[in-house]
Amino acid sequence: MRIAHVTATFPPYYAGTGLVCFYQAEGLARLGYSVTVFTAASSFGSAGAPAGVVVRHLPALFRIGNAPFLPGLLALRNVDIIHLHHPFIFGAEMIRLVSALRDIPFVLTHHNDLMGIGFRRYLFDLYTLMVTPFVFSGARRWIVVSQDYAVSSRLASLFRRRWDHVVEIPNGVDTDLFRPDANGRPLRRRLGIPEEARVLLFVGALDRAHHFKGVDYLLRAFSRIQATDVWLVLVGDGEMRPSLEALAGELGIGPRVRFVGVVPHRELPPFYVASDLVVLPSFPPESFGMVLIEAMACGRPVLAHHIPGVRSVVTDGMDGLLAQPGDMDDWVEKAQALLDDPQRRREMGAQGRAKVEDQFAWHRIIPRLVRVYEEALS
Numbered sequence: 001m002r003i004a005h006v007t008a009t010f011p012p013y014y015a016g017t018g019l020v021c022f023y024q025a026e027g028l029a030r031l032g033y034s035v036t037v038f039t040a041a042s043s044f045g046s047a048g049a050p051a052g053v054v055v056r057h058l059p060a061l062f063r064i065g066n067a068p069f070l071p072g073l074l075a076l077r078n079v080d081i082i083h084l085h086h087p088f089i090f091g092a093e094m095i096r097l098v099s100a101l102r103d104i105p106f107v108l109t110h111h112n113d114l115m116g117i118g119f120r121r122y123l124f125d126l127y128t129l130m131v132t133p134f135v136f137s138g139a140r141r142w143i144v145v146s147q148d149y150a151v152s153s154r155l156a157s158l159f160r161r162r163w164d165h166v167v168e169i170p171n172g173v174d175t176d177l178f179r180p181d182a183n184g185r186p187l188r189r190r191l192g193i194p195e196e197a198r199v200l201l202f203v204g205a206l207d208r209a210h211h212f213k214g215v216d217y218l219l220r221a222f223s224r225i226q227a228t229d230v231w232l233v234l235v236g237d238g239e240m241r242p243s244l245e246a247l248a249g250e251l252g253i254g255p256r257v258r259f260v261g262v263v264p265h266r267e268l269p270p271f272y273v274a275s276d277l278v279v280l281p282s283f284p285p286e287s288f289g290m291v292l293i294e295a296m297a298c299g300r301p302v303l304a305h306h307i308p309g310v311r312s313v314v315t316d317g318m319d320g321l322l323a324q325p326g327d328m329d330d331w332v333e334k335a336q337a338l339l340d341d342p343q344r345r346r347e348m349g350a351q352g353r354a355k356v357e358d359q360f361a362w363h364r365i366i367p368r369l370v371r372v373y374e375e376a377l378s
Contacts, residue, residue, distance in 0.1 A: 001374065002034045004076060006084040006095055007331045010039040010055070012266055014236075015066075015205050016290045017111045018087050020171050026050030027039040027366035038076060040068035064089065065120075065295060081373050082106035087114050089127060091136045094283030106377050108136070109143040109169070113154045113285040117211050121332070128154060128262030140376035143168045143369075167372050170313075170361040173293045177269060180353060184274025191230050191258050193274075198339050200232045201275035201300075203268065203291045204282075207238025211301055214281035214305075215244055217328070221281070224332045228236075228341060230256070235271055238260045272298035276345060277338050280304040283325055285361040289313055292320070293360045296352030301345050303335055319352035322361050 018039070025035045029052030037049075041057040049055040060068035067089035076082070076098050085097045086108045099106045114124040126165040136142065136158055136215055146148040149170045150159050159166050160333050185195070193199060199221065206215045215234065216240040220231050234244075234257070241259060248257045263271065272278060279297035280286075280302065292302050302320035304310050314320040321338065323331040359366075 001377075002015040002079040002082065003028060003083045003207070003373065004079040005035065005037045005085065006073065006076075006082060006088065006090055006091055007039050008038065008068060008088040010037060011265065012041070013042055014262060015210065016171065019265060019290060020109070020111070021085050021277070022050055023054045023174065023362050024366065024369060027318050027362050028369070029053045031366065031370065033370075037078070038070075038073060038151065040070055042374045051182075054216035063268050066373075067091075070094070077102055079104060081083065081377060083373075084108040084135075084365060085180045086110050086135070087112070087132075089114075089363075093131060096138045098292045102276045105140050105376050106138065107141040107143060107372060108139045108156065110150075110153070111144070111145065112287040113283045114150075115212065117152075117208070118210075140165070141372050142167050143372060144311040145170055145288040146309045148312040153285070153287070167368075169365060169368050169372070171288050171293065172360050172365040173290070173291050173356055175297050175357055175361045177266060178272065178294050179269065180297075182273040182298060184268035184270045187274045191260065193232065193233075193258070194229070196229065197277045198230045198351050199277075200230065200335070200339075201235070201271060201295075202232070202280070203271070203278070203294070204264075205238050206234070206241045206244060208238045208240065210238070211240070212286055214283055215240070216247060217283075218277060218279060218281040219244065219247050219251060219257070221255065221328050221331050221335070222257070222362060223253050224328070225336060225339075227339075230257070231258065232256060233258045233260060233271065234276065235260050235263050235268070243274035244357075245257070248260045265334065268294065269298055272300050275300060276342075277335065278302045279335070280310070281331070282310065283357075286310055296320075297356045297360075299349035301338055301352065303331070303338065304333075315351075315355070319348050319355055 029035045036054045038058045058070040058072035070088040073094045115123045248254045270316040278300050280289045292313050294303050304324040306322035318320040321334040
């Protein structure tokens with residue numbers, strides 16, 4: 001089977017959609033399939049292609065945020081099936097046309113809804129109303145990262161029309177790379193964090209495309225934690241970083257906050273192991289939260305918001321805690337409870353690791369993806 005994956009983002013831009021595409025392509029290639037990834041040429045430099053995978057970095061005629069216009073997609077041919085990672089403004093429409101013109105079936109994974117801020121919000125609303133149904137109508141299968149998110153997403157009415165073609169395939173994690181036995185002590189020393197300090201960790205992009213990650217909310221919540229031995233480490237970068245650094249200064253927490261910038265994905269495990277609690281203060285349209293399963297794989301408890309998708313990843317009270325979105329008092333109370341109870345953190349971390357091995361290891365997920373392709377082709 002010759003498979004084409006089409007994605008707007010891809011490493012070395014480290015965000016959920018591109019990483020999922022990376023690992024899916026790698027897993028398929030390990031099973032002997034011919035896999036080519038089509039994505040935009042990156043301004044972030046280059047990253048190694050997944051083993052056995054061809055990655056074609058197409059020049060963008062122009063781009064709006066994370067939406068590159070790639071005319072080269074129109075030349076896509078000589079494959080048996082296309083896997084579109086959605087949303088991909090410009091690219092999704094072209095794949096719909098290529099599929100119809102060349103009679104190449106395609107499936108799509110809907111990673112999350114389009115929700116912008118400011119003027120972008122109205123553009124995204126119009127796009128979702130006018131273009132998304134056209135794209136979806138051509139796909140033979142619709143993959144969602146969780147059914148919980150699908151039934152509460154802005155596209156729920158679309159999903160209900162063809163619910164028998166909706167397939168849940170969660171995101172996964174490399175359980176050989178993300179392990180509890182990674183060494184985090186040298187990292188703490190390098191960041192100037194005392195050995196006895198308790199550390200909160202956030203991992204995510206700090207750009208407008210990921211405004212829903214709630215980093216400003218996190219900083220304000222962290223400022224309410226009075227203990228001076230609690231530190232916050234933020235991994236990620238983007239155009240919002242300067243304003244977030246300024247906010248940390250205004251809140252008086254600057255000395256206990258570390259912005260470390262972009263960290264290559266394979267170098268993340270020591271950051272998780274060096275932390276005591278991993279936090280994801282996202283709001284909708286967050287649909288899953290790969291950092292949650294990476295943290296669990298490293299034996300760390302998590303704190304996130306009780307929102308669709310995320311609540312299907314975290315079992316509240318077992319491998320982490322879920323706070324009510326927008327209730328900062330609840331968030332701070334739950335963070336403080338875990339920070340003050342090392343035994344509970346260890347128990348949650350162990351339960352999270354076991355859960356990931358059972359449900360979210362890539363070797364368990366890739367065969368399910370193959371079955372979707374086979375169903376679509378038949």
